Amino acid sequence: MNSISQVQSQMLDRMHELQAASSGMPVRPPVDASAEAGPVQAFTDILRAIDTEQHRASQAVADVDSGKSKDLVGAMVQSQKASLSFAALLQVRNKMSSAFDEIMRMPI
Structure with missing residues (x-):
């Protein structure tokens, strides 16, 4: 299984x-992803996965537009998933940027 699939x-x-x-069902404890790969590698994998998701959504919408596919609902769901993933990525980026700014403003 490749890293994007993982x-x-x-x-x-x-x-x-x-x-x-x-729904009230018990949730298993989170798995420490940093133990398997470094945080930089994990972040890179997430970026690649989001990029792939964006490309798939674009292709699905293009297929519906060109008439190759009749799955409009599926294309819209893929588009919304890609949009939500990208929005979440932007929120993480903004949090990281504000944390970096905060660290830079700390007195020595």
């Missing part, structure tokens, strides 16, 4: 855990 699988597992938590 990241997608981890994200899907997390989504299922959140669904289970919202």
Whole structure:
């Protein structure tokens, strides 16, 4: 299984855990992803997964536009998933940027 598939699988597992938590089922404890690979590698994998998701959504919408596919609902769901993933990535980037700014403003 390649790294993008692993990241997608981890994200899907997390989504299922959140669904289970919202329905009252017990949630398993989080797995430390940094133990397997460094944080930089994990972040790179997430970036690649989000990029792949964006490309797949664009291709699905293009296929519907050109008439190659009739799955409009599937294309819109993929588009919304890609949009949500990108929005979450931007929030992480903003948090990291503000944390870096905060560290830089600390007196020595």
